[in-house]
Amino acid sequence: MTIDDLMLQRGEWLQGTGPMSDVVISSRIRLARNLANYPFRNRAGESDLAEILRTVSEAALSCRSCKDATALDLDPADPLDRQVLVERHLISRQLADAPGPRGVVVTRGETLAVMINEEDHVRLQALRSGLQIMTLWGEINALDDELAERVEFAFDGQLGYLTACPTNLGTGIRVSVMLHLPALKLTNEIVRVARAAEELRLAIRGLYGEGTDAVGDFYQISNQTTLGKSEEEIIEEFGESIIPRVVEYERAARQALIEKRPVQLDDRIWRAFGNLRTARIISSEETLLHLSHLRLGIATGRFPKMDVKELNDLIMPTQPAHLQKRTGRTMSGEERGALRAAFLRERLHHLN
Amino acid sequence: MAIPCQACEKNSACVHLTDIRPSGEAVERHLCESCAMKEGVAVKPHTMSATVLEEFIKQGLGLKSLAERVCPQCGASFKDFHEQGLLGCPYDYTAFADLLKPIIEKAQEGAARHTGKTPGPSDENARRQATLSRLQRSLKQAVEAEQYEAAARLRDEIRTLEER
Numbered sequence: 001m002t003i004d005d006l007m008l009q010r011g012e013w014l015q016g017t018g019p020m021s022d023v024v025i026s027s028r029i030r031l032a033r034n035l036a037n038y039p040f041r042n043r044a045g046e047s048d049l050a051e052i053l054r055t056v057s058e059a060a061l062s063c064r065s066c067k068d069a070t071a072l073d074l075d076p077a078d079p080l081d082r083q084v085l086v087e088r089h090l091i092s093r094q095l096a097d098a099p100g101p102r103g104v105v106v107t108r109g110e111t112l113a114v115m116i117n118e119e120d121h122v123r124l125q126a127l128r129s130g131l132q133i134m135t136l137w138g139e140i141n142a143l144d145d146e147l148a149e150r151v152e153f154a155f156d157g158q159l160g161y162l163t164a165c166p167t168n169l170g171t172g173i174r175v176s177v178m179l180h181l182p183a184l185k186l187t188n189e190i191v192r193v194a195r196a197a198e199e200l201r202l203a204i205r206g207l208y209g210e211g212t213d214a215v216g217d218f219y220q221i222s223n224q225t226t227l228g229k230s231e232e233e234i235i236e237e238f239g240e241s242i243i244p245r246v247v248e249y250e251r252a253a254r255q256a257l258i259e260k261r262p263v264q265l266d267d268r269i270w271r272a273f274g275n276l277r278t279a280r281i282i283s284s285e286e287t288l289l290h291l292s293h294l295r296l297g298i299a300t301g302r303f304p305k306m307d308v309k310e311l312n313d314l315i316m317p318t319q320p321a322h323l324q325k326r327t328g329r330t331m332s333g334e335e336r337g338a339l340r341a342a343f344l345r346e347r348l349h350h351l352n
Numbered sequence: 353m354a355i356p357c358q359a360c361e362k363n364s365a366c367v368h369l370t371d372i373r374p375s376g377e378a379v380e381r382h383l384c385e386s387c388a389m390k391e392g393v394a395v396k397p398h399t400m401s402a403t404v405l406e407e408f409i410k411q412g413l414g415l416k417s418l419a420e421r422v423c424p425q426c427g428a429s430f431k432d433f434h435e436q437g438l439l440g441c442p443y444d445y446t447a448f449a450d451l452l453k454p455i456i457e458k459a460q461e462g463a464a465r466h467t468g469k470t471p472g473p474s475d476e477n478a479r480r481q482a483t484l485s486r487l488q489r490s491l492k493q494a495v496e497a498e499q500y501e502a503a504a505r506l507r508d509e510i511r512t513l514e515e516r
Contacts, residue, residue: 036442039426043440119438141469148471154442159456160466162442166452167459170470193366201461227456228463230487 001070001108003081006088007325012110012318013089013103013178016308018130025178025218026129027138028089029235031144032163032172033122036152040164041117046134049101053116059115059150065143068108069090075101079328083321089127091115112143120164120172122147131247133239134176137231151177160227168229175238179246182217182296183253186268190219193246200242201225217296221246254300262302269297273305276314277348281337287344288317305351316346357384361426423447465489484513 013026035042035055038048057071059238062117074082074095082096091104095118102117115123124147126140147153154162160170184190205220221243223234257265272293275286295311297303316322318340324330327339355365363384370378383391419431428440430448439445445452457464467485487510494503 035443039428039441040439042436042438043426043428144469153471155471156442156445156466159445160463160468161444161471164438164441166456169460170455170463170466173468199368225460225463227460227466228469 001068001106003084003325005071006106006110007084007322008057009089009110009182010309010313012127012129014312014315015129016312018128018132020129020244020247023250024131024243025132025180026089027131027136027239028056028125028126028127028176028178029133029140030174030176031124031161032120032168032174033124033144033147033161034154034163035121036154038121041119041121042164044117046100049117050308052121053103055151056114056116056122056147057103057105059147060143062150063143063146065112065139065146066105066107066114069105069112070108071103071105073103075099075103080321080325086322087316087319090125092118092123094118095123112139114143114147119169120168127270131177131239133177133235137235137302139316141231167224168226171229171231171234173226174222175235176220176222177238177243179219179221179250179314180217180237180292180295180299181219181250182292183257184250185217186257187253189253190250193227193249197221202242212347213316215285216290216292218292254296257324258300258302265296265300266302268293269303269337272297273303273351274349276344277351279344281332281334282341282344283337284318284320284340287340288315291315314344355382357387359381359387360384363387418451421451422450482509487513 014057018024018027018255035052038044038052041049044052053073060066061069061071072081072085074085074091079096082091085091085104085106086093088110090106090110092111092115095102095104095115098118100117102115104116105114107113111127113125113127115125124140124143126136126143128136156162161172163169163172163182181190184193194204201224203222203224205222206215206218223238226234229237241352272290273295276282276294279286291311291314294306295308297307298308298311317326323336323340323343331339355368357363357365358381363386365382365384367383367385367388369381373445374473380383419434420429422429423440423444424447425443426441428444430449430451433439433444439448453464465485467489487506491503491506494500
């Protein structure tokens with residue numbers, strides 16, 4: 001499997017399926033692990049990193065969980081290919097940009113990924129559309145067990161899994177859910193969600209994680225503390241209590257918009273549609289903003305021209321790296337904007 | 353987005369309260385740490401924060417040598433960690449245990465003990481041990497909160513597990 005093969009797929013985070021998919025885009029669990037007998041990544045030399053990359057890649061590829069997986073060597077890879085992986089949520093920006101030997105093992109369905117030599121030696125990732133945290137835990141836990149039979153992880157009876165940064169110590173678990181919260185944003189109720197999240201020691205971020213703003217009303221909520229609770233406790237609290245409440249809140253806000261401000265709501269939706277099908281130059285941020293409003297229109301039954309899958313199929317191809325990869329060359333921002341607008345017009349042309 | 357303290361109107365508020373009036377009306381209040389303490393609002397006593405620690409290190413109040421302590425395994429000093437936010441190797445957690453303890457507690461909401469999974473195929477014994485320590489922690493919390501019914505239930509659960 002190559003990057004080109006991946007490009008032919010929809011991408012797991014954009015399947016548009018799974019529980020609560022009217023609000024929950026995707027769920028993700030990451031586990032931070034380090035090999036016991038090496039310095040952490042920032043203090044490891046080139047040869048250590050190369051050895052870690054080889055050891056972990058081979059171990060991961062021999063796991064049953066990864067039987068259809070491919071190992072991608074990221075250091076020599078084309079920066080555009082690395083960016084494609086970031087856009088597909090298969091690797092972090094940090095792994096794409098960091099220097100030195102590093103890589104990722106990805107399954108064909110894009111649901112499991114093993115990042116190697118990110119901030120920690122190993123970052124396991126399980127990703128699925130909709131709210132499926134329990135399923136993800138089953139999958140990532142099995143992969144973690146298999147890996148632990150093949151390599152020795154740094155572990156301490158008192159402190160748990162030892163990580164380069166103490167904020168990941170213990171379980172090393174990071175549960176993240178990507179939510180589409182346009183109605184909470186429109187009604188400014190999002191401020192309350194942010195405040196509640198802060199009190200619950202949760203982080204709220206934008207589409208591409210740490211240090212990114214919320215573009216197109218897509219928000220990522222994740223746990224901050226990793227020590228003192230078991231993985232199951234963290235997951236249960238998150239998946240059965242916190243996220244369903246935010247989902248209910250967004251649904252109620254959508255209902256209120258339909259009942260109290262239907263004209264304003266329709267105005268947003270149809271202007272978004274108008275912009276997308278007439279623009280001659282459009283950035284990926286503006287595209288996401290309008291697609292977000294169309295998605296709200298689909299979810300509220302006020303924009304029957306498309307379904308969520310058709311809408312999702314406009315997101316990935318209009319991302320900068322995917323756009324350039326399909327064209328086969330790197331382009332300036334303006335050139336990309338024109339190409340993106342042409343692509344959108346062509347896709348939306350038949351909808352009248 | 354710092355909210356100013358509503359009492360002194362000087363410091364930025366870090367304590368956010370929702371008072372429920374007898375009428376049932378909810379009123380939000382924002383106070384700074386010292387005004388909150390003055391008003392008798394419970395504020396969790398601070399463990400030594402990273403910034404306080406940094407001050408100590410900078411002032412070199414005999415702690416200078418602590419910052420320069422070096423991990424015998426990887427050669428990283430505690431100062432390196434302080435500057436980069438990242439440790440040098442797994443052994444740093446042992447070499448700098450005393451210095452990391454308050455930092456870990458601050459980052460992890462006061463938690464100091466792992467109760468989750470252990471590496472390798474399911475180790476029944478370790479799992480039992482983890483469950484035990486989790487129950488003991490809950491028991492302690494229940495006693496502190498004077499929830500005696502819950503405490504009794506937890507105590508029974510711990511006994512059953514210990515006898516197995």
